[in-house]
Each structure stands twice: as C-alpha cells, then as structure tokens.
Amino acid sequence: MISKKTIVLLLVSLVVPYVAAEGRIQKKTKEEKLTFTWSRTRMDGTRTGVSCPGKDNIEEALGHVDGKVYHAPDGRIFSGGTVPDVARVLIGVQPSMASVKEVVGFSPREMIRTYPECELSNLFIDTIMAAVEKESGKKVDVGIGNFGGIRVDMPKGDILLDDIMSMFPFRNSVVYVALKGKEVRAILEQMAATRFQVLGGVRVTAKDGKIVSAEIGGEPLDDGKVYGVATITFLLDGGDDLHVAKNALEVIECQSEIYDVIMDYIKSETAAGRPVEYHTDGRVRIL
Numbered sequence: 001m002i003s004k005k006t007i008v009l010l011l012v013s014l015v016v017p018y019v020a021a022e023g024r025i026q027k028k029t030k031e032e033k034l035t036f037t038w039s040r041t042r043m044d045g046t047r048t049g050v051s052c053p054g055k056d057n058i059e060e061a062l063g064h065v066d067g068k069v070y071h072a073p074d075g076r077i078f079s080g081g082t083v084p085d086v087a088r089v090l091i092g093v094q095p096s097m098a099s100v101k102e103v104v105g106f107s108p109r110e111m112i113r114t115y116p117e118c119e120l121s122n123l124f125i126d127t128i129m130a131a132v133e134k135e136s137g138k139k140v141d142v143g144i145g146n147f148g149g150i151r152v153d154m155p156k157g158d159i160l161l162d163d164i165m166s167m168f169p170f171r172n173s174v175v176y177v178a179l180k181g182k183e184v185r186a187i188l189e190q191m192a193a194t195r196f197q198v199l200g201g202v203r204v205t206a207k208d209g210k211i212v213s214a215e216i217g218g219e220p221l222d223d224g225k226v227y228g229v230a231t232i233t234f235l236l237d238g239g240d241d242l243h244v245a246k247n248a249l250e251v252i253e254c255q256s257e258i259y260d261v262i263m264d265y266i267k268s269e270t271a272a273g274r275p276v277e278y279h280t281d282g283r284v285r286i287l
Contacts, residue, residue, distance in 0.1 A: 050062055111278065
C-alpha cells in the first residue's frame with residue numbers, strides 16, 4: 001500500500017512548483033580540488049503540461065501511461081527510465097484521492113505569499129481573530145500568526161479541499177491570550193529586529209530594526225492596557241522563536257484548528273455567492 005506521504009512526494013515531483021538545483025562536476029587537475037557549479041530550474045509543469053488534477057480531469061491534467069510509455073498532457077512522450085513508473089503510480093492513486101478534490105470555493109486571482117504582508121496572510125490572521133473572538137467570547141484586538149504556517153499559495157480559479165489542506169496542514173488550535181501592552185510591544189520589537197510574522201489588528205512601522213510606530217485599533221499601543229490576542233498553539237512557547245504566552249494574564253485554547261477556521265470561512269463565502277478574495281492594507285511597513 002502506498003502511503004499518503006509517498007503520494008504527496010510524487011505529486012510534488014510532477015506538479016507543484018519548486019526550485020531544483022542541478023550539480024555538475026567540473027574537471028580537475030591533480031592540483032585542484034573537486035568543485036561543483038549549480039544551475040536552477042523552475043519545475044512548474046511547463047516541461048510536461050502537467051497541472052493539479054480535480055476528480056474529473058485526471059487524464060487531462062496528468063496524461064496517461066501505455067505500457068512503459070508516458071504520454072504527457074502537452075503531447076511529449078517519455079519512454080523508459082523512471083518517468084513512466086512515477087506517472088503510473090501518481091495517476092493510479094487519483095481515484096482514492098477523489099474526496100479531497102471537492103471544489104469548495106472560487107478565487108478570482110492567485111494569492112501569493114509575500115513578505116511582510118499579503119492578501120493570503122491577512123485573510124489567514126483576520127479569519128483566526130474572528131473565530132477566536134466568537135469561540136472564546138472574549139474581545140480580540142490583535143492577531144499573531146506565522147508565515148511558515150501557510151505552506152502554499154491560493155490558486156486562481158476553483159479552490160479544492162486539497163488546496164486548503166495543503167495550505168494549512170498543521171494541526172494547531174487557535175488560542176486567546178490576554179497580554180499587557182508592554183508584552184505586545186516586546187513581541188513587535190522582537191519582530192522588527194528579526195523578521196515580522198503575520199499580524200492583524202495592528203499598524204506597525206519599522207526602520208533599521210526598530211519600531212517607529214505601533215497602533216492597535218487605530219490608537220497608539222498602550223503599554224498598560226490589556227489586549228486580547230488571537231494566535232495559535234505553535235506560537236505560545238517558542239515556535240518561530242515567539243513566546244506569545246509569556247507573562248500572559250489569561251490563556252484559552254479553543255477547540256477549532258486552523259484548517260477548520262479557514263474552511264468555515266471559505267464555505268460561508270461560497271454559500272453567500274461570494275468569491276474568496278482579500279486585500280492588503282499597509283498594516284506592516286518597513287522603511
């Protein structure tokens with residue numbers, strides 16, 4: 001039986017965009033050491049025309065295999081070697097993956113992960129903030145997430161259940177944390193000095209590794225005020241070098257996980273007849 005991990009690796013090898021490095025050994029004389037040079041090739045389906053399949057377009061998206069010959073979607077033919085074997089396995093498991101090929105929404109444009117703020121990261125944290133406020137019954141002022149928790153971009157067009165599973169694969173629960181303003185400031189200062197993570201409810205400007213200004217709810221960050229913070233379990237005590245629960249006045253771990261929260265949002269937008277799209281608003285600025 002083929003494991004899910006194997007299926008994912010096979011799918012990545014043929015479909016998902018990534019950057020591969022190819023090493024070439026250089027000739028050497030007796031006096032020289034062995035050296036390598038590297039070239040990079042973007043594996044994005046252009047070599048074969050392969051794309052991510054839905055449950056009803058497997059051959060169109062992945063091509064087909066006849067004996068030991070693989071016929072790619074763009075008409076190219078691969079005979080011998082490992083390509084036909086990999087393609088046969090990948091195509092063969094598609095029927096068992098039909099349940100995750102359900103269309104759950106539509107995105108009018110691709111949402112690409114970019115730093116320090118992007119449509120997808122804002123959708124991610126704003127949705128978590130709303131879910132934590134609803135589930136905990138507490139007012140949420142700030143959201144803190146991590147870019148590493150968003151594993152792939154939002155595709156343009158139909159959104160599959162598999163897309164969201166791949167986008168948010170980690171089983172982290174969403175959490176409410178009550179923090180004094182000075183603790184929120186310390187987190188923002190740490191980010192300014194290192195790398196900003198996903199933020200919501202704030203407007204932060206940084207320069208030369210220091211905070212220039214910070215607002216929450218349109219007002220200057222108040223060190224003495226208690227703020228409600230929505231985050232995830234991974235970031236409570238050390239994940240991505242953040243310790244959101246440090247010196248917390250209250251911590252409430254909710255039942256919902258990130259995937260559940262995002263899926264609820266997408267399904268509600270789809271049920272209302274709206275596409276899944278979002279915006280940037282300049283919440284994080286680095287001068």
